[in-house]
Amino acid sequence: MGRHSCSLKQKLRKGLWSPEEDEKLFHYITIFGVGCWSSVPKLAGLQRCGKSCRLRWINYLRPDLKRGMFSQQEENLIITLHEVLGNRWAQIAAQLPGRTDNEIKNFWNSCLKKRLMKQGIDPATHKPFFNITESVIKENEKSSMLMPTLSQPQRALSSHEYYSQALLMSDLNNYHCNMNGLSFTEASRKTLLNSSKPAFDPLCYNLSVSNYYQPRLREFEQNLFLGSDSISNYFFDSMPCLNNSDNNSSASKFSSLLVNENSSNGCSTMNDYLACEMSSNMIENAGGLFSWEGEENNVLDPLLQFEVNAVKCEELLINKTSSWQEGQFLTHNNSINLSAYPLTSLSEDLSNEANFDVFQHL
DNA sequence: AAGAATGGCAACCGCTCATGA
DNA sequence: ATCATGAGCGGTTGCCATTCT
Numbered sequence: 001m002g003r004h005s006c007s008l009k010q011k012l013r014k015g016l017w018s019p020e021e022d023e024k025l026f027h028y029i030t031i032f033g034v035g036c037w038s039s040v041p042k043l044a045g046l047q048r049c050g051k052s053c054r055l056r057w058i059n060y061l062r063p064d065l066k067r068g069m070f071s072q073q074e075e076n077l078i079i080t081l082h083e084v085l086g087n088r089w090a091q092i093a094a095q096l097p098g099r100t101d102n103e104i105k106n107f108w109n110s111c112l113k114k115r116l117m118k119q120g121i122d123p124a125t126h127k128p129f130f131n132i133t134e135s136v137i138k139e140n141e142k143s144s145m146l147m148p149t150l151s152q153p154q155r156a157l158s159s160h161e162y163y164s165q166a167l168l169m170s171d172l173n174n175y176h177c178n179m180n181g182l183s184f185t186e187a188s189r190k191t192l193l194n195s196s197k198p199a200f201d202p203l204c205y206n207l208s209v210s211n212y213y214q215p216r217l218r219e220f221e222q223n224l225f226l227g228s229d230s231i232s233n234y235f236f237d238s239m240p241c242l243n244n245s246d247n248n249s250s251a252s253k254f255s256s257l258l259v260n261e262n263s264s265n266g267c268s269t270m271n272d273y274l275a276c277e278m279s280s281n282m283i284e285n286a287g288g289l290f291s292w293e294g295e296e297n298n299v300l301d302p303l304l305q306f307e308v309n310a311v312k313c314e315e316l317l318i319n320k321t322s323s324w325q326e327g328q329f330l331t332h333n334n335s336i337n338l339s340a341y342p343l344t345s346l347s348e349d350l351s352n353e354a355n356f357d358v359f360q361h362l
Numbered sequence: 363a364a365g366a367a368t369g370g371c372a373a374c375c376g377c378t379c380a381t382g383a
Numbered sequence: 384a385t386c387a388t389g390a391g392c393g394g395t396t397g398c399c400a401t402t403c404t
Contacts, residue, residue, distance in 0.1 A: 038389065090392060110370055
């Protein structure tokens with residue numbers, strides 16, 4: 001009662017729009033602009049309800065629509081935003097110029113959702129169907145292997161998690177700022193995934209400090225200088241399965257675990273998953289913190305972690321290992337050139353809570 | 363080659379919210 | 384305060400093209 005009556009009215013066309021109808025609507029809106037949709041059909045000479053006209057304009061006729069395939073960056077942005085916003089398609093679409101909520105919704109339902117599921121990610125929660133991280137932590141706790149000096153966090157936040165948190169703590173405008181400089185470009189992503197030569201050239205790494213990071217910059221720098229290799233240690237220490245206190249460094253434990261791993265796709269075994277988890281964790285941290293020199297304004301690529309299988313990760317790590325060398329810290333404006341060290345020379349600085357503290361607040 | 367199954371997508375439906383009388 | 388109306392949103396449907404058997 002009192003509901004939209006367009007479906008009740010007689011002689012109103014439904015279904016696909018003909019080119020003639022499109023022409024009429026486009027012509028009308030071009031001249032008179034968007035106003036009262038309920039009066040549009042009559043004025044434009046269309047046998048449609050206003051609602052139908054509005055939808056056709058918004059989803060198809062609007063001149064500012066982008067059309068075509070979604071770019072990798074758009075895909076990643078959708079996934080990231082969906083993790084935070086859920087099925088709020090209109091809000092998601094607001095962050096993607098030229099894309100409609102309907103388009104994004106369809107893309108999600110027909111492509112992205114399936115892809116995540118294929119990768120063992122629950123599209124509703126954006127978390128693995130089986131949460132290995134929690135299991136590992138529990139296992140470590142059971143055997144008293146958790147690093148005693150590292151009270152919190154017990155595990156590092158994934159980039160997804162801390163992007164989510166960052167978003168929750170800031171507004172959407174800020175979010176774009178936060179995302180800038182935390183990213184890979186499509187080109188660098190492909191380099192990472194396909195390159196046979198070292199994918200990481202640490203001397204080219206810039207840490208882009210967005211507005212969000214500015215307050216932390218000094219603290220961050222200090223930690224960089226005080227810790228012998230706090231960034232690297234962070235990568236390794238952030239992997240919960242390495243958070244134990246035997247005599248090996250995180251790095252060597254990590255290496256040996258990966259070297260023993262020879263799975264090729266997916267996570268069919270616990271070790272597969274472990275390797276993938278660690279590697280992707282490492283890469284996503286790297287991806288989250290670094291961007292290529294001169295490309296500081298890229299869009300976040302959180303999907304990277306899911307597209308890297310265990311073997312790929314191993315290759316990346318080895319490549320990375322072989323190319324790492326000592327460098328210098330140079331600070332200027334918004335960027336820091338990070339130094340890098342061979343994995344073998346990593347000092348065992350596992351108890352540096354300050355390192356975690358900095359990242360925890362990112 | 364043909365029918366079935368599947369995927370992608372445009373459009374519809376029903377609901378909520380905002381606004382104004 | 385209540386009601387009518389329009390706009391917007393998200394879930395769902397159904398068409399069509401493509402792929403599979």
